[in-house]
């Protein structure tokens with residue numbers, strides 16, 4: 001399990017995880033879940049697409065729902081610092097034989113659609129149409145009062161490969177889980193560009209698949225409140241795990257499933273990681289406080305179910321280790 005030193009001057013400058021594009025079967029059902037229950041804001045609704053954002057976000061969208069009839073993930077979005085980063089990125093992907101082409105995306109400037117080392121589709125862009133932040137428009141705050149997108153979390157068939165790809169791009173390792181093998185193998189990694197625990201995380205499993213999109217709330221009370229709201233609005237079955245506190249990242253969380261099974265986490269209270277000498281935190285796979293600081297194991301579905309990426313075959317995982325499972 002070779003740890004690699006962080007790359008402080010990456011080949012192009014990714015700023016943060018920015019958005020996710022998901023396929024859904026019924027836009028009205030999705031709207032009821034994301035907007036009426038969770039409280040996300042609608043920037044734009046077309047006949048077949050819903051563009052959503054959190055209350056502090058100025059970007060046009062952080063969750064894009066396309067009524068394609070297929071429960072797929074079409075792209076993981078990242079913004080880069082400047083237009084030239086897109087050209088540098090195009091060359092970098094091409095030099096490695098990885099797919100990368102400029103595409104048109106509504107409300108985004110030039111957008112590079114690329115595939116990472118495992119085949120996950122990425123959208124890189126430098127500019128996006130901006131709206132007013134609703135952070136001080138308290139009358140609009142509903143549901144979980146979701147503030148912004150925080151991170152993306154994926155299954156990968158090869159954690160070491162995914163770690164090395166994103167490490168090369170300047171993502172820095174903040175926490176990781178390893179196996180009891182000799183030498184130990186990466187089971188999961190949390191990596192960041194924006195200065196908290198993660199923009200992207202990878203866990204060993206049939207993959208690549210999207211595990212969840214993590215949405216930031218201002219306080220853990222917002223997460224407790226959304227549990228009541230979901231229970232009252234008929235979404236008891238959509239609460240998959242939590243509320244609770246992770247050992248990893250120290251975050252307070254609730255995992256939900258949307259009407260198409262896409263997993264959405266409400267997440268808050270992790271910590272700052274910008275220091276250049278920030279040392280990654282190590283966890284062992286058998287540590288019960290790794291998953292939940294209070295000791296509760298995660299359900300089996302949490303380790304097995306995820307969203308397939310468009311055009312990306314799912315492969316069995318390299319590792320066969322078994323995490324602690326509740327049911």
Ligand SMILES: [Fe+2]
Pocket residue numbers: 151153212213214265267
């Ligand atoms: Fe998460």
